[in-house]
Amino acid sequence: MTTLLQQLANGIALGATIGLIALGYTMVYGIIQLINFAHGEVFMVGAFGGLAVHRWVLPESFRENWYVSLPLMLLGGMAVAVAIALIMERFAYRPLRNAPRLAPLITALGVSIVLQEAIRIWFPNADSAQPFPKAFVDSQITIIGLGPDGPEGDVSIRASQLLLVVVSIILSVLLQSYINRSKMGRAMRATAQDPDTARLMGVNPDRVIVLTFVLGAALAGVAGVLYGVDITNVDNAIGFQNGIFAFTAAVLGGIGSLRGAVIGAFIIGLIKTLGGQYMWGGTQYDYVWIFVVLILVLVFRPQGLFGEAERVRA
Amino acid sequence: MTILNRFSGSGALGRHLKPAHAKPLTAAGGVLAVVAALLPWVTFLLGDGAYPAKATLQFFDAPFAVEGYRLHVLLLGLAALVVTFVAKTPGRGRVLRALGWGVFAISLISAVFITGRGGGLGAITAADGVTAFGSIVGVVAGLLIVLGAKAGHLDDIPEWSTDLPRWAAYLALVVAFVGVLYLVASMLTAGGTGGASNPYAGPIFLAFLGMAGGLLGALNGLGVVRWISALSEKHRAFSIVVLLVCALALPLTSAGNEYWMTVATTIGVYAATAIGLNIVVGLAGLLDLGYVAFMGIGAFVAANLSGAAAAKVGIDLPFPLAALLAAAIAGVIGAIVGSPTLRVRGDYLAIVTLAFGEIFTKSAQNNIGGLTGGSNAIPGIPNVEVAGTAFNEPITVLGADLPGGVLYYFMIVLVVGAIMAVFANLKNSRIGRAWIAIREDEDAARAMGIKTGKAKILAFLAGATLAGLAGAIFAHKLSTSSYESFKFLESVTLLAAVILGGMGTIPGAVLGASLLFVLPEKLREFDEYRLLVFGLALILIMRFRPQGLMPDRVRRAELAGETAGGKSIEEEEELVVEHEHEAPGPKGGKA
Numbered sequence: 001m002t003t004l005l006q007q008l009a010n011g012i013a014l015g016a017t018i019g020l021i022a023l024g025y026t027m028v029y030g031i032i033q034l035i036n037f038a039h040g041e042v043f044m045v046g047a048f049g050g051l052a053v054h055r056w057v058l059p060e061s062f063r064e065n066w067y068v069s070l071p072l073m074l075l076g077g078m079a080v081a082v083a084i085a086l087i088m089e090r091f092a093y094r095p096l097r098n099a100p101r102l103a104p105l106i107t108a109l110g111v112s113i114v115l116q117e118a119i120r121i122w123f124p125n126a127d128s129a130q131p132f133p134k135a136f137v138d139s140q141i142t143i144i145g146l147g148p149d150g151p152e153g154d155v156s157i158r159a160s161q162l163l164l165v166v167v168s169i170i171l172s173v174l175l176q177s178y179i180n181r182s183k184m185g186r187a188m189r190a191t192a193q194d195p196d197t198a199r200l201m202g203v204n205p206d207r208v209i210v211l212t213f214v215l216g217a218a219l220a221g222v223a224g225v226l227y228g229v230d231i232t233n234v235d236n237a238i239g240f241q242n243g244i245f246a247f248t249a250a251v252l253g254g255i256g257s258l259r260g261a262v263i264g265a266f267i268i269g270l271i272k273t274l275g276g277q278y279m280w281g282g283t284q285y286d287y288v289w290i291f292v293v294l295i296l297v298l299v300f301r302p303q304g305l306f307g308e309a310e311r312v313r314a
Numbered sequence: 315m316t317i318l319n320r321f322s323g324s325g326a327l328g329r330h331l332k333p334a335h336a337k338p339l340t341a342a343g344g345v346l347a348v349v350a351a352l353l354p355w356v357t358f359l360l361g362d363g364a365y366p367a368k369a370t371l372q373f374f375d376a377p378f379a380v381e382g383y384r385l386h387v388l389l390l391g392l393a394a395l396v397v398t399f400v401a402k403t404p405g406r407g408r409v410l411r412a413l414g415w416g417v418f419a420i421s422l423i424s425a426v427f428i429t430g431r432g433g434g435l436g437a438i439t440a441a442d443g444v445t446a447f448g449s450i451v452g453v454v455a456g457l458l459i460v461l462g463a464k465a466g467h468l469d470d471i472p473e474w475s476t477d478l479p480r481w482a483a484y485l486a487l488v489v490a491f492v493g494v495l496y497l498v499a500s501m502l503t504a505g506g507t508g509g510a511s512n513p514y515a516g517p518i519f520l521a522f523l524g525m526a527g528g529l530l531g532a533l534n535g536l537g538v539v540r541w542i543s544a545l546s547e548k549h550r551a552f553s554i555v556v557l558l559v560c561a562l563a564l565p566l567t568s569a570g571n572e573y574w575m576t577v578a579t580t581i582g583v584y585a586a587t588a589i590g591l592n593i594v595v596g597l598a599g600l601l602d603l604g605y606v607a608f609m610g611i612g613a614f615v616a617a618n619l620s621g622a623a624a625a626k627v628g629i630d631l632p633f634p635l636a637a638l639l640a641a642a643i644a645g646v647i648g649a650i651v652g653s654p655t656l657r658v659r660g661d662y663l664a665i666v667t668l669a670f671g672e673i674f675t676k677s678a679q680n681n682i683g684g685l686t687g688g689s690n691a692i693p694g695i696p697n698v699e700v701a702g703t704a705f706n707e708p709i710t711v712l713g714a715d716l717p718g719g720v721l722y723y724f725m726i727v728l729v730v731g732a733i734m735a736v737f738a739n740l741k742n743s744r745i746g747r748a749w750i751a752i753r754e755d756e757d758a759a760r761a762m763g764i765k766t767g768k769a770k771i772l773a774f775l776a777g778a779t780l781a782g783l784a785g786a787i788f789a790h791k792l793s794t795s796s797y798e799s800f801k802f803l804e805s806v807t808l809l810a811a812v813i814l815g816g817m818g819t820i821p822g823a824v825l826g827a828s829l830l831f832v833l834p835e836k837l838r839e840f841d842e843y844r845l846l847v848f849g850l851a852l853i854l855i856m857r858f859r860p861q862g863l864m865p866d867r868v869r870r871a872e873l874a875g876e877t878a879g880g881k882s883i884e885e886e887e888e889l890v891v892e893h894e895h896e897a898p899g900p901k902g903g904k905a
Contacts, residue, residue, distance in 0.1 A: 035661050092853050102601060103856045105664065106813060109806055110852030117846035244672070251665065284680045291669035298662050299654045 005155045007273040013161035013230070015269025016168035020223035021246035022253070022261035023175060024216025030192045030256035031212045032097070037108035038088060040243015041115035042081045042217050046224030047132070047234045048123055049080025054133050063133065070135045074225050081221030084115065085213045094206075112240070119236040129235040132228035136160045160230040167226060171219060172262045179258065184211055192256065241287075245272070248294045254307025264305065268293075331465035339462030340398045340410050346455035347391025347417045351384045355448035356428050356438065383420050383518065386525040387452055390416045393532065394459050404472040408535030410463035416528015418456025420521045425449030427517035472537040476544045483545050487553055490542045495560040497526060499567035502574050502832065519836040554735055561727045565720045572708075575719040576791075577835055582726030583788045584831050588811045588823040589733055590780030595809065596817035597746060598773035599753030600655055601664040603805055604671020608644045608778040610678060610800030612785025614685060615640040617692040617795040626684040633698040633790065640786035641779045648778020655770045671805055678797035691796030698725070698790050705790075722791045729787065733780060734820055741818070749773055803845075807831075810852055816862030825864060 021043050028036045053076030054069060062068045088111050096104045119126050137159040179185035190198040191208045199205055227242075228234045249268045253260025271293055276286030297304065331339075394413045397403045425438050428449065438449045476483070504522040533539050546553035565575060591605050619639060621630030631639070651670050658666055681688030697704040698721075705721040740746040748769045751759035760766045789795040807830055815826025834844055855862075 033661075035665070092857075095857055099856070099860060101660065102813075103860050105601070105661065106809070107853050107856045110849045110856070113803075113806075113845055113849030113852070117843075117849060121842060121846065244668075247665065248669075251662070281680070285676065287676050288673050291673050294669045295654065295666050298658050298666050300657075302658060302662060 002155055003277060004274075007277045008270065009155060009157050009161070011270035011273035012266060013157075013164050013269070014272060015249075015266035016164040017223050017227050017230075017265075018242060018246045018249050018268055019168050019172065019262040019265030020219045021242060022249040022265045023172065023258060024220050025247050026250040026253070026255055026258060026261040027188075027212050027216050029250065031188065031209060032093075033101070034093065034104050035108065035247065036093075036216075037105070037243070038111035038115060039216065039220060040239040040241075040246065041112050042085055042239070043220040043224045043227075043242060043246075044234070044236060044239025045084050045115055045119065046077040046081035046217075046221030047228045047238065048119055048126070048130075048224075048236075049221065050074065050077035050225035050228060051130060051132055051234065052076065052080070052123075054135065063135075066135045066137065069133070070225075070229070073133075073135055073229075074222055077225035078218045078221035081217040081224065082214050085217030086210065089210060089213045094209075112243075116236045116239065123236075126236055129233045132232050132234050134160070134229060134232055136163055136229050158230065160226070164226050164230055167222065168262075171222065172258065175215065175219070176258050184208070188212060245290060248290055251294060252297050252304055254304030257304070257306040260304055260306030331461060333466055336407075336462045336466030337398060339465060340394060340414075340459050341462075343414060343417075343455045343458030343460075343462060344391050344395035344398060346451055346458060347387055347394065350417075350421065350448050350452035350455050351388035351391065353448035353451055354446040355384070355424065357446045383424055383521040383525070384448070386521070387417055387420055387455075390420075390525070390528055391455065398462075403536075405469055405535040405537055407463050407466045407468040408471065409532045410466070410535075411460055411468070412528050412531025412535055414456050414459030414461075414463055414528075415531065416456070416524055417459060418453060419524030419527065421449050421452025421456055423517055423520045423524060425453060471535060471540060474537050474541040474544075476541065476548055478545075480549075483549055484552060486542065487545055487549065488556055491553070491556045491560045495563060495567070498828075499564060499569045501526060502569040502577065504836075516837040516839055519833075550738070554731070558727070558731050561731070562724060565716045565723065566714065570717055570720075572718040575717055575723045577832065579719065579722045579726050579791055580788075581828050581831050582723070582730050583784045583791070584808065584811065585824040585827040586726070586730050586733055586784040586787075587781045588808055588815070588827040589730075589737060589820055590777040590784070591808050592812050592817065592820065592823040593737070593740070593749075593780075594773050594777040595812055596819070596823070597741065597753065598749040598770060600652075600770060600773060601660070601667070602774075602777070603664050603668035603802075603809070604651075604674065605667070605777070605781060605808055606800045606804040607671045607674035608648055608781035609785035609788065609804075610674060610797065611644045611647055611778075612640040612782030613789035613795040613800070614678070614692070614785075615643050615782070616786035616789045617695050618685060620695055620790070622692050622695040637783055637786040641783035644782020644785065645775045645779035648781075649771050649775040651778075652771045652774025655774065656767045668802070668805075671802060675797055675801055678800065686797060687795070688797075691794050691798070692789075693794045695789050695793045695795060697793065698722070719791075722787070726787060729783070730824070734824075737820055745769060745772060806852075807848070810848075810855075813860075814855060814862055816864040819864050822862055822864035826862070 021040065024039050024042070025036065028034055028039070050073035053073045054063065057076065058069055058072060062072070092107050092111050093104055096107060123130075139159050140156040141159065141162070142154045142156045179188055187198065187203045187208050188211065190201065190203055191205055195205055198208075224234075227238070245268055246265065249264035250261045251264070252267060253262070253264030255261075268290055271289050272286045275289035276283035279285065279289055281288070390413050394410060394417070397406055397409050397413070403409060428438050429435060438446060478486070501519075501522060504519045530539065564570070564578060569575075569578065587606070587609050590608075591602065594600050594602050594605070616636050616639075618627040619629050619631045619636040620633065621628065651667065654666050655663055678686040679688060681690075686692065697706050699705070700721075703709065703721070705725070706718050707721075708718045709716050709720065741750065748759065748764045748766075751762065751764055752766055752769060756766055788799075792799075808827070811826035811830045812823050813826070814829060815822030815824065834841075837844060837847075840847075
C-alpha cells in the first residue's frame with residue numbers, strides 16, 4: 001500500500017514534467033501537422049539554460065535564496081528555449097512548409113541530433129551529467145501512518161515534486177484559457193482548423209506558427225529548469241527520452257488536444273513508475289511498457305483518448 | 315569570412331548577368347583555376363604528411379609537379395577552358411556548372427582546413443613575408459565558372475543514341491565500370507585511414523569527393539551518365555556480370571589490404587540493409603524509424619545459432635543455415651511489427667516503428683532471456699569457414715595474394731549483387747507497382763483492387779528479411795554482437811543513407827550507404843564533431859536536395875518540382891509517406 005502510494009506520487013510528478021513538454025508537441029502538431037522531434041531537445045536546452053544562469057549570471061549572494069534564483073533561472077531557461085525554437089522554426093522548418101511530410105520529419109531528427117551534440121561539445125563538461133542546483137525548498141513532506149510497517153512505511157514527497165505538479169497544472173490552465181479566450185488564441189484555433197480559410201479571414205499564419213513554437217518552447221523551458229531542480233542533475237540525453245514520453249502522452253491524449261496531452265502525461269508517468277514497480281522485469285523495463293501502450297493506442301484508438309475521429313490526420 | 319561574403323553575394327550578382335557575360339566569366343574562371351593550382355596554398359610548413367608536402371612553398375622549386383588536390387583543380391580548370399571554347403559541347407552550361415562547383419568545393423575544403431590548422435586567415439594569405447593565395451584564387455575561380463554557367467543557357471541534358479553495335483556497347487560498359495572501380499578504389503584510399511596520426515585523411519577525402527562530384531556532374535551534363543545507364547538497362551545481364559567482376563577485383567587495387575576490406579565489407583552490410591529499407595520507405599512509402607532492430611535480430615539469432623561460447627542457445631549450425639534462419643526470423647518479426655500498418659498511417663507509423671526499435675534496444679540491453687548478452691554483448695562468434703579456410707585469413711588465388719578478410723568481402727559482394735539482381739526489376743513487377751501505388755495514394759490503390767494490407771506486410775517482410783541476413787553476416791564478420799550496434803541513431807543513419815542516395819533506387823541506396831559509412835572512417839580526427847555534422851547534413855539535404863543524389867525518375871519530378879509548371883505543391887503533398895484518411899482534416903483540403 002505504501003509502495004503503491006509512493007509510486008503514485010512519483011508518477012504524478014513525472015507526469016507533470018512530461019505534460020509541460022507534451023503541450024508543445026500537441027500544439028505544433030495541431031497547427032502544422034509536424035512531429036517536432038526536436039521539441040524534447042528544447043526541454044533539454046532549457047534545463048541547461050537555467051543551469052547556465054545559475055553558474056555564470058547570478059551573483060554569489062543570489063544563489064542562496066531560491067526565491068531570487070529560481071525565477072531568474074526559469075526566465076533564463078525559457079529565454080534560451082524560446083530562442084532555439086525561433087531559430088529552428090525560421091531556418092529548419094519554415095523553408096519546408098510545403099514540402100512532402102517526410103522532409104520536415106527528417107529535418108526534425110537532424111535538429112535533435114544537432115542540439116544534443118551542440119550541448120555535449122560546447123557546454124563546459126557536459127559530456128557527463130552535470131549537477132543541477134537545488135534551487136527550491138529542500139524538504140520533504142512525509143505522510144506518516146499509512147503503512148503498517150512504521151516509519152519505513154511513510155510516503156515522502158519532495159517539495160520540488162509538488163512545485164512541478166502545481167506549476168504544470170497552473171500553466172496548462174492558463175494556456176487553455178489563452179487559446180480559448182484571446183484573439184491570438186482564436187487565430188491559432190482557426191489556423192489549426194483550416195489554414196487557408198484562416199488566411200482569408202486575415203490571420204497571418206506565419207505569426208500563428210511562430211507563436212505556437214514560442215509558447216511550446218517557453219513551457220518546455222520551464223519544465224527543463226524545474227526538472228533539473230527536482231532531479232538535481234542533467235545531461236544531454238534527458239531531452240530525447242522525456243521527449244518521446246511526451247510525444248507518447250500527446251498521442252495517448254489525442255494529438256491536437258491540450259487537455260488530452262496533460263491527462264495523457266499523467267497516465268504515462270503512472271505507467272512508468274507503477275510498471276517499473278509491479279510489472280515483470282522491474283525498472284529495467286519501465287521504458288518498454290510506455291511504448292507498448294503507445295503501440296496499442298495507435299493501433300486500436302489512433303485518435304487517442306480525447307481526439308476527434310475526423311481530425312486524425314495520420 | 316571573405317569567402318562566405320563572396321559566396322552569398324553571388325546570388326544577387328547572378329540576377330544582373332546576361333548571356334553575353336557567360337563566356338568571359340567561365341574563361342576567366344578557368345584561367346584562374348589553372349593559376350590557383352600553380353600558386354602556393356599555405357604560408358607555413360604543416361608537418362610532413364602527404365597534404366602539406368603538396369601544399370607548401372617548396373612547390374615553387376618544381377612548378378609543374380602538381381599533384382593531389384591541386385592536380386584536380388588544374389584538370390577541372392583546363393576542362394572548363396576547353397568546354398568554354400568548344401562551342402559544340404553538348405549540355406555546355408551544366409558541364410561548366412558542375413566543373414565550377416568542383417573547383418569551388420576542392421578549394422574551399424582545403425582553405426578551411428589549412429586556415430584551421432594554421433591558426434587563422436594568415437595561413438592562406440600572407441605571413442612572414444610569404445604569400446599563398448592559391449586557395450582563395452581557387453574559390454574565386456570556381457565561383458566565376460559557376461556564375462558564367464548560370465549566365466549562359468542551361469540546356470537540357472542531351473540524349474545519346476543507344477543504338478550501337480553490340481561490341482561497342484559492351485566496350486563502353488566495360489570502360490565505364492572499370493572507371494567506377496578505379497574511382498571507388500581511389501575514394502576508399504584517398505587520404506588513407508583517418509586518425510590522430512593522419513589528420514589529413516578527412517580533408518583530402520572530402521576534397522576528393524568534391525573532385526569526384528564535379529567530374530560526375532560534368533559527365534551527367536554531357537549526357538554520358540544517362541547514356542551508360544540506358545546502355546546497361548539494355549544489356550542488363552552483361553552489365554551485372556561486368557559490375558560483379560569489377561567489384562570482385564577491388565582487392566587487386568590500391569584498396570587491397572585488410573583494413574579497407576573490412577571497411578568495404580561493413581559498407582556492403584549496410585548497403586544490403588539500406589536496400590531493404592529502401593523497399594519499405596522508398597517503394598512502399600512506409601516510414602520506418604526502428605529498422606535497424608531487424609538487423610539486430612538477425613545478428614543475435616546468428617550469434618546464438620553459430621556456437622559462440624557466450625550464447626545461451628548452444629546450437630552450432632553451419633553458416634548458410636544460421637544466416638537463412640536469421641533472415642527468416644527477422645522477416646517473420648518484421649511482418650508482425652508491420653501488421654499495425656494495416657491500421658496506422660504516415661507519421662503515426664513512424665512512431666510505432668520507433669517504439670518497436672526502442673523496445674528491441676532496451677530488451678537487448680537488459681539481456682532478455684539471456685539471448686543477447688546485455689552490455690557484455692555476445693563475443694567469440696566463430697568465423698565462417700569453407701573447406702577449412704576461415705574467412706578472415708589471407709588467401710592466394712591464381713598466384714595473387716589477397717589480404718585477410720577478403721572472403722567476407724567476396725561474400726557480401728555476392729550477396730549484394732544477388733539482391734540487386736533480384737530487386738533491380740522490382741519496381742516494374744506486379745508487387746512493386748502495387749507498392750508504388752500505395753505510396754502515391756493508398757485509397758486509390760485499394761479502389762484499383764490492390765490488396766493493400768497484404769502488400770504492406772510483404773514490404774515489411776522483405777525489408778526485414780534483407781536486414782536479418784545482413785545482420786547475420788555482420789555478426790560473423792565482427793565476431794561479436796552487441797546491442798550498441800543497433801540503436802536509434804543507426805536507424806536514422808540508414809534512413810539518411812536511403813534519402814541521400816535517392817529514395818526508390820537501388821544504386822542510390824548503395825551509394826548513400828557507402829558515403830555515410832565511409833565518412834566516419836575518414837573523419838576520425840573530427841570524431842568529436844561527427845554527429846553534429848551529420849545532424850546538420852540531414853537538415854541541409856532536406857532543404858536543398860530532398861530528392862537525393864540519384865533520384866528515381868518519377869520521384870525526381872515529384873520532389874524537385876521538375877515538372878512543367880511551378881505548381882508542384884499539391885503534387886508534393888501527396889507524394890510522400892502519408893496520405894489523408896477519413897474526411898479531409900483541418901489542413902487536408904487540397905487548396
